[in-house]
Amino acid sequence: MPLRVLILFAHPAFQKSRLNRRLLSAVRGLENVTINDLYEEYPDFQIDVKREQRLLLDNDLIVLQHPFFWYSSPALIKEWEDLVLEYGFAYGSGGTMLSGKLMLSAITTGGPEPAYGREGDNYFTIREFLTPFEQTARLCKMEYLPPFVVFGSLSSFNEQELAEHAGAYRRLIEGLRDERFDLRQSPLPDYFNEILTAQADFV
Amino acid sequence: MESEGLLFQAFVYLLAAVITVPIAKQLGLGSVLGYLFAGVVIGPQVLGLVGQGEGGVMHVAEFGIVMMLFLVGLELRPNLLWGLRGPIIGSGGLQLVLTTIGIAAIAVAFRMPVQVGLAIGMIFSASSTAIVLQSLSERNLLTSKAGRTAFSVLLFQDIAVIPILAILPLLAVSGSGVTTDHSGRQWQRALVILAVVLAIVAGGRFLVRPIFRYVASIRLHEIFTAASLLLVVGIALAMQKVGLSPALGTFLAGVVLAESEYRHELESDIEPFKGLLLGLFFISVGASIDLRLIAQLPLLFAGLVLGLIVVKFLLLLIVGKVSKLERSQNFTFAFALAQGGEFAFVLIAFAAQNQIFDQRVGNILVATVALSMVIAPFLFTLNDNLVQPRFSSRLPEREPDEIDEKDNPVILAGFGRFGHIIGRVLNLQGIKTTVLDLDADQVDLVRKLGLKVFYGDASRLELLRSAGAEKAKLLVLAIDDEEKSMQIIETARKHFPKLTILARAKGRDHAYRLVREGVKHIFRETLGSSLDLAATALRLLGVRAYEAQRIVKSFRHYDEKGVRELAQYSENPDELLSHVRNRILTIDELFEAERTRVRHSDTGWDPPKAE
8 A cells, every 4th residue: 555645835936946846747646646736725825724634634644845945944834834733633632633644844945955064154954944844743743754855956957957856856755655765774864865865876 | 783773872871870870979969860860961852862762771771670679579588578568558558548649639629630630649659669779778778667668668559550550541531431341351360460479489489499409500600690580581571461560570589589598699690780770770760851841841840849749758757657657767768758750650651541641741740750759869868968967966865764773883885796795794703884875775675685784875974973983993985976985085084083984996086086085995996806807817827826916916016006106196187197107108118117017026036146
């Protein structure tokens, strides 16, 4: 039984993002993968909470795919969390509806990898910036997977690079869906990109 | 040569119409008068482009009336017609009897024989279906109470032509012997008539639909048009054959077909023919006016035409009163029908044949009726501009309701298509709202739905006070009358300065006035939905939903700002124009300016510029 995957995609200016267009179309139409394009669905931020909760219940892996804006997600993801992850549904007394599910952040950043670290302009690592998401998953009794990150989109990728990133994302989603990765190894690496590379080397 | 003559005639008629009708329209006189005038101009006595012997043209033209009634029938479903049976027989019958007797009495007073008087009475009792329906529909009055009553009367007149044609020979001074001869055949005729009517109803029900389905399946549009015309021509012919009014027959066919799926196609196919032929008809009426005769006897004609119109008008007022028309509606009704009709021409010719009166009297009657038809459109204008305004100014005859809710935080003035939405939203939030409306029908309707609405004019100080304006927080103006809205604002400002006003604006000009009045919360009534539509259009064209919404929202801000900026110049149209012109020269530039101002401002989520 493959896992059912829900991709919560958020980009307020999707039309301006070459990279995210490529990433999203790489996983569009995959079996057992549902794409929920939040800005397209809720341009007025009027989120249909019941629908979103139903989608969560229907899937095993929740992917938050978005660009990394000001060290976090676009605003609609925050609105989504605030409204959908209700007390009594996702956390708190009786809030066990999401327990045991997997959560994954799939992120694109403008800056290059070295900028995220003590030596770089941003000082903190991506993993550190993502702790609010990690803790959100933890509170909802979900397992937070190492994030998948595409760095350096500002340097405008050429066609070959775009194709590589898209291919990696597709392998990631398909692999997770078909449980091809060994998630029991501990400790898991900080970024899923490392697991993908290791596997690619292995194959 | 023959066809050349026909082409030349067509050229003259069309040219006259194309020149005069737009002028008449622009002068606010309506298209009918334009056609009539065109007829006078090209007629034998002015330019002489069309001769006197144009009986053929008149016949073709009368077919316009036939088509018009077919179209009217199409609009009228059988149950609707059945619902009109009271007014048709009641108002129609009363009108005909009153007018015939009234005019006959006057004729007798002028020492005419009773028979001649009755004949003239019947001839003059008919009104012009063509003029009345055309003028009423130009004014969107066909569905008003006056319009419906007028239509019923016209329909009765149409039906009455048949018995009148039967009665006229009886009035012939020397012809009492002829009648007994006829009576045997009357029975037969009645049977034939009944059979034809039944055939039309049955044919319309069971035969026409499969035929049209077949014709439509061929997918040749002109053949469908041909079939539509064939239907109308065929019925008209059959009706003529049995001596019935062709207009009546096609009207019946229209009613029968009103519920068929081809109704709209039939309508759009026949419509242009009707329009042209009707125009032709009016032109021929204009051309048939014997100007020389009128010039010889100007006083006689002035008296006849004036008498005809005044007598008909007064009697129609009585009919309207009996038909329970409210006063303003009654005037519209009486002005609409106070003229002679096209059937008069037929009846006059028929009466002259039967030697009820001689040809000279006939000519005078024809000219009288035609002149009254020329004047008819002016009567409509008179009613629009001088009579109706008197009614609207003192419309609220009903006393305002006693308002028993005085402590509500919101007063909502106007509970029509705009206000009722506001009322519903507030109601859902449990916010107590005092609702006022000036439309008595609307108030009663909403009351029936169980909502509390008070009848009353919110521009009156006492009413605002009794609605609780002293204590209320908000005054929502959702009425669509611009002047009234400004009036209410003035009153409210003066006496209840603490009230916050939220105003609906009919359009830009109204919005300008509201801005100048210092109203802060202004809502142009169609802005929201136009922008919603624009956003959806963008979305369907592939623009991302969120982007579409941002585009529309920034447009809204830009436009609202523009209204507020321009409002200061708007008092003086010249100044406004020059101000706009100073900044923007053409529409193109306006659009270009909008493009740069609105679109380029959205740099949201642009990546930082590479250094």
